[in-house]
Amino acid sequence: MIQVEHLSKSFSGKPVLTDVSLEILEGETMAIIGRSGSGKSVLMKHIVGLLEPDAGRVLVDGTDINAVSYNELRRIRQQFGVLFQGGALFDSMNAFDNVAFPLRHFTRLSEAEIRDRVLHCLSMVQLPDVGPKKPSELSGGMQKRVALARAVALEPRYIIYDEPTSGLDPQTSNTINELIKNLAAELNVTSIVVSHDMHSVLVIADRAAFLYNGRIHWSGTIEEMHRSNDRELLDFVKASEYQIGPAAVRSSHTY
Amino acid sequence: MPDALTRFLQPIDAFGRYVLLMAHAFRSVGEFRSYRTNLVEQMVRIGIDSIPIVALAAAFSGAVTTVQTAYQLVSPFIPRSIIGSIVAPSMILELGAVVTGFILAGRVGARISAELGTMRVTEQIDALEVMGLNSVGYLILPRVIAGVLMFPALYVLACFVGIGGGMLVAELGGFLSVGEFVQGARDFFQPFDPVFGVIKSLVFGFLITSIACFKGYFTAGGAEGVGRSTTQAAVLSCVFILVADLVLAYTLL
Numbered sequence: 001m002i003q004v005e006h007l008s009k010s011f012s013g014k015p016v017l018t019d020v021s022l023e024i025l026e027g028e029t030m031a032i033i034g035r036s037g038s039g040k041s042v043l044m045k046h047i048v049g050l051l052e053p054d055a056g057r058v059l060v061d062g063t064d065i066n067a068v069s070y071n072e073l074r075r076i077r078q079q080f081g082v083l084f085q086g087g088a089l090f091d092s093m094n095a096f097d098n099v100a101f102p103l104r105h106f107t108r109l110s111e112a113e114i115r116d117r118v119l120h121c122l123s124m125v126q127l128p129d130v131g132p133k134k135p136s137e138l139s140g141g142m143q144k145r146v147a148l149a150r151a152v153a154l155e156p157r158y159i160i161y162d163e164p165t166s167g168l169d170p171q172t173s174n175t176i177n178e179l180i181k182n183l184a185a186e187l188n189v190t191s192i193v194v195s196h197d198m199h200s201v202l203v204i205a206d207r208a209a210f211l212y213n214g215r216i217h218w219s220g221t222i223e224e225m226h227r228s229n230d231r232e233l234l235d236f237v238k239a240s241e242y243q244i245g246p247a248a249v250r251s252s253h254t255y
Numbered sequence: 256m257p258d259a260l261t262r263f264l265q266p267i268d269a270f271g272r273y274v275l276l277m278a279h280a281f282r283s284v285g286e287f288r289s290y291r292t293n294l295v296e297q298m299v300r301i302g303i304d305s306i307p308i309v310a311l312a313a314a315f316s317g318a319v320t321t322v323q324t325a326y327q328l329v330s331p332f333i334p335r336s337i338i339g340s341i342v343a344p345s346m347i348l349e350l351g352a353v354v355t356g357f358i359l360a361g362r363v364g365a366r367i368s369a370e371l372g373t374m375r376v377t378e379q380i381d382a383l384e385v386m387g388l389n390s391v392g393y394l395i396l397p398r399v400i401a402g403v404l405m406f407p408a409l410y411v412l413a414c415f416v417g418i419g420g421g422m423l424v425a426e427l428g429g430f431l432s433v434g435e436f437v438q439g440a441r442d443f444f445q446p447f448d449p450v451f452g453v454i455k456s457l458v459f460g461f462l463i464t465s466i467a468c469f470k471g472y473f474t475a476g477g478a479e480g481v482g483r484s485t486t487q488a489a490v491l492s493c494v495f496i497l498v499a500d501l502v503l504a505y506t507l508l
């Protein structure tokens with residue numbers, strides 16, 4: 001379980017997050033939504049300790065990640081898989097070595113076992129043949145899928161996705177949405193999806209938290225979202241290409 | 256008023272972060288398994304790949320020093336071997352290390368900070384960190400160690416090539432024979448000179464790589480930021496080479 005308690009953060013005097021509290025339960029998929037620039041990535045970076053809060057704290061399974069030693073923090077981080085907004089593949093390595101990287105550093109698997117695992121992960125994102133390609137030779141969508149393969153290579157308990165579908169064509173988006181749902185269902189991982197793609201959020205999330213003006217303006221289940229008449233939330237949802245209509249409500253219930 | 260104060264405190268703040276970063280890097284020296292491959296790769300890229308340009312620059316500086324010394328010493332009362340006595344120590348004491356340093360401030364320093372800066376702005380450093388890897392130990396330590404190990408080697412090479420270049424020009428230009436050159440170089444040879452040169456190149460190697468790592472690691476602001484830290488790394492390294500050169504000469508000679 002991840003708990004964010006009264007977290008505030010400003011950059012050179014400009015507040016980005018103000019008194020943000022959030023709880024992500026074991027096994028659920030939580031979406032953090034909001035306009036671009038609303039601080040979604042900043043919030044997500046606090047959850048893995050890449051940024052330190054000005055006030056408040058982040059608890060992972062009850063441990064305050066900013067109160068422990070660096071080496072302890074590293075052990076906690078090993079339970080996380082993170083898909084960064086731009087993929088963040090190591091561009092000095094090909095796709096295979098990118099996925100193999102965490103396995104080589106954190107397991108004692110043999111090269112043959114690593115090979116099997118890498119190919120399994122790459123097949124999972126439907127890119128079984130891109131191993132020898134450098135990130136620069138892959139399209140943005142492919143880079144994101146390879147990055148997803150790398151993020152799940154160590155079978156993390158928590159997976160954080162930063163804008164997993166932004167900038168992708170609808171078909172690739174659907175592939176990624178399916179993957180996120182499958183991972184949540186099959187491996188029982190706890191997922192945090194940072195997104196402004198409402199279509200994706202409706203399909204994959206159990207609950208959502210809406211960041212607005214640096215605060216969690218609204219949070220609740222997807223079902224509650226459909227019934228909400230919160231002005232800012234509705235504006236945000238309406239502004240996204242996908243309008244929440246009866247069809248979307250139905251489809252979000254079938255999952 | 257707070258603005259002026261901020262500007263005054265900036266270099267102090269930067270120096271503090273630099274020291275902390277280096278301390279962090281050297282604390283992870285025990286995690287050899289994680290940076291072993293990087294170390295080998297960096298030694299090749301900093302050391303082996305720099306050989307041609309360092310040799311070229313050293314050969315020319317040795318040759319130019321020889322020609323200019325010969326030009327300044329046009330007196331029948333001074334033995335021509337004195338040219339060798341001037342060129343060889345200049346190379347060993349000053350030019351070998353400084354020429355190598357300036358060249359590598361551009362070549363190695365700029366490359367390291369562009370590389371780390373790009374990794375920072377594309378979140379590759381964040382990706383390393385969230386995997387549970389110590390990004391400072393993994394990225395910075397091997398580069399600094401490679402710099403400290405490879406610079407003295409390049410310095411020795413620069414001295415040999417530079418003095419060789421001087422001899423070649425002396426012989427071909429008809430200033431003095433190789434024999435006279437060697438004689439002159441021997442007459443005034445001080446065993447401490449090459450030791451001093453090696454110490455200097457160790458220091459330069461540390462300065463260039465650590466400054467470049469510092470600038471690259473803390474890059475902010477996209478592609479523009481990468482350009483900024485790359486330029487700053489090269490300029491700062493050159494400035495610190497000059498300062499360190501003077502300080503070392505003053506304290507050790």
Ligand SMILES: Nc1ncnc2c1ncn2[C@@H]1O[C@H](COP(=O)(O)OP(=O)(O)O)[C@@H](O)[C@H]1O
Nearest residue numbers: 011012016034035036037038039040041042043
């Ligand atoms: N490291 C940083 N330094 C300064 N400002 C930052 C930093 N990271 C993010 N910001 C600022 O915080 C705000 C929120 O950014 P971000 O979390 O990336 O938004 P998004 O919701 O689109 O992910 C932006 O105004 C951004 O400029």
Ligand SMILES: [Mg+2]
Nearest residue numbers: 040041085162
């Ligand atoms: Mg973002």
